[in-house]
Each structure stands twice: as structure tokens, then as C-alpha cells.
Amino acid sequence: MSAAPRIGVFGGTFDPPHVAHIALATAALERLALDRVLFVVSGSPWQKSGVSPAPQRLRMMELALAQAPAALRGHAEVERCELDRAGPSYTADTLALLRRRYGPDAVLMLLIGSDQFRNLPSWHRYDELPALAHIAVADRAGMPAPNLPPRALPEGPAGGTVSFEMPSIDLSATGLRAALAAGDRPSVAAMIAPAVLDYIDEHQLYRSQEFR
Ligand SMILES: Nc1ncnc2c1ncn2[C@@H]1O[C@H](COP(=O)(O)OP(=O)(O)OP(=O)(O)O)[C@@H](O)[C@H]1O
Numbered sequence: 001m002s003a004a005p006r007i008g009v010f011g012g013t014f015d016p017p018h019v020a021h022i023a024l025a026t027a028a029l030e031r032l033a034l035d036r037v038l039f040v041v042s043g044s045p046w047q048k049s050g051v052s053p054a055p056q057r058l059r060m061m062e063l064a065l066a067q068a069p070a071a072l073r074g075h076a077e078v079e080r081c082e083l084d085r086a087g088p089s090y091t092a093d094t095l096a097l098l099r100r101r102y103g104p105d106a107v108l109m110l111l112i113g114s115d116q117f118r119n120l121p122s123w124h125r126y127d128e129l130p131a132l133a134h135i136a137v138a139d140r141a142g143m144p145a146p147n148l149p150p151r152a153l154p155e156g157p158a159g160g161t162v163s164f165e166m167p168s169i170d171l172s173a174t175g176l177r178a179a180l181a182a183g184d185r186p187s188v189a190a191m192i193a194p195a196v197l198d199y200i201d202e203h204q205l206y207r208s209q210e211f212r
């Protein structure tokens with residue numbers, strides 16, 4: 001009998017994807033002994049406004065992953081289920097779908113930065129999340145997670161909460177959009193995959209101040 005798959009579920013607006021997203025997924029893959037990470041592009045991020053169209057964010061995530069280090073690339077994929085569903089994107093719906101897809105024994109780990117962990121009680125039907133997945137919190141630079149249990153991995157397919165270490169990267173998509181809108185390309189060049197930067201240029205994204 002083969003072991004249950006261990007799947008990291010990493011959702012984000014990814015507007016645009018940047019090196020911290022790649023670093024978080026890479027750290028999770030290693031530290032949580034995952035078989036793979038799904039980058040779930042948020043179809044309709046109801047708590048944000050003025051975001052780029054979902055198909056553009058999906059394409060940027062695909063381009064970012066294609067240029068990610070091989071250690072991650074070989075164990076990761078971009079998940080589009082939230083683009084194929086109408087209405088606001090609720091993680092509870094996404095996890096329910098993935099639970100149906102991968103079965104009751106699959107170990108699902110919802111990967112989130114510590115800022116989103118603090119925001120979790122505002123999520124739609126957040127009380128349903130522990131029945132669907134473990135929650136694994138990466139320490140985000142400047143926004144440490146509240147005290148969480150020891151770093152030992154929780155048992156079973158869902159229900160635990162754990163933190164994991166990732167390199168501290170003080171960076172946000174908001175800051176990158178602002179830098180791009182200001183024409184400060186050199187400061188973003190090391191933070192965004194070259195193919196994503198090309199896509200941003202080609203589609204003239206983040207040119208106006210409204211994206212700050
Ligand atoms: N620098 C970072 N370090 C750790 N986690 C991060 C970092 N940036 C984003 N994340 C995490 O990645 C996930 C997706 O984030 P998101 O796509 O919203 O990026 P963002 O940089 O936070 O964007 P924005 O500035 O537009 O809110 C969230 O769980 C978030 O906490």
C-alpha cells in the first residue's frame with residue numbers, strides 16, 4: 001500500500017508572484033516533507049480590490065514556476081480551480097474540492113504566511129478549515145506568527161496547526177507594484193522572475209498609481 005500523498009496548498013493573489021512566494025513553497029516542501037505544492041491562484045480575492053484579471057495572474061504564476069529552482073519545479077503545479085468557479089474565492093470551497101480529488105487519507109497542508117494566519121478568523125467558514133487540512137504557517141518578515149505548537153509535524157490528514165521556518169524576505173507584491181508604477185525597475189529585477197517581468201512589460205501591468 002502506498003503512503004498517503006502529502007500536498008501543500010498554497011493560495012495567493014500572486015499579483016505578481018515574487019521570490020518570497022517561491023521561497024515559502026520551497027521551504028514548505030522541504031520542512032513539511034511534502035510530495036508536491038499546488039499554487040492556487042485566487043480567482044476572485046474578495047478581500048482585495050483593484051487586482052489584475054485572474055487569467056493574467058494565473059499566467060504570471062505559471063511563468064514564475066517555470067523559472068523556479070528545479071527542486072521546487074519538479075514538485076509543484078499551478079492550480080486553476082478558483083478560476084473555474086464562479087463567485088468569491090473561498091478557501092473552504094477549494095479545500096473541499098481538493099479533499100474530494102485526493103481522497104480522505106491525503107495529507108493536505110494549507111500554507112499561509114503569518115499575516116494571513118492572523119487574518120484567518122475573517123475568512124468565510126473558517127471554522128471548517130481544520131476538518132479539511134492542516135494549517136502550516138510560515139513566519140513572514142516583520143510579522144511573526146502567534147505562538148504555535150512545536151514544529152513537529154501533525155499526524156493524520158487534517159486538523160493540526162504548525163509553523164515552519166523560511167528565509168526572511170521583507171517583500172510584498174504591493175511594494176513591487178508601487179516600484180513598477182514609479183518606474184523603479186532595477187529594484188524589482190531580483191524579486192520577480194525574468195519571464196514574469198517580460199509579461200508585465202508586454203501587458204503594461206502596474207503602470208498607473210491605482211495599483212499601489
Ligand atoms: N515576503 C513574504 N514572506 C512570507 N510570506 C509571504 C510573503 N509575501 C507573501 N507571503 C504569503 O504568500 C501568500 C500569498 O500572498 P499574496 O499573493 O497576497 O502576496 P503579497 O506579497 O502579500 O501581496 P499583496 O502585497 O498584494 O497583499 C500569503 O499567505 C502571504 O502571507
Ligand SMILES: O=C(O)c1ccc[n+]([C@@H]2O[C@H](COP(=O)([O-])O)[C@@H](O)[C@H]2O)c1
Pocket residue numbers: 010011012013014040042045047048089090091092116122123124125
Ligand atoms: O476563504 C476566504 O474567505 C479567504 C479570505 C482571504 C484570503 N483567502 C485566501 O488566502 C490566500 C492568500 O490571500 P492573499 O489575499 O494574501 O493573496 C488566498 O488563497 C486567498 O484565497 C481566503
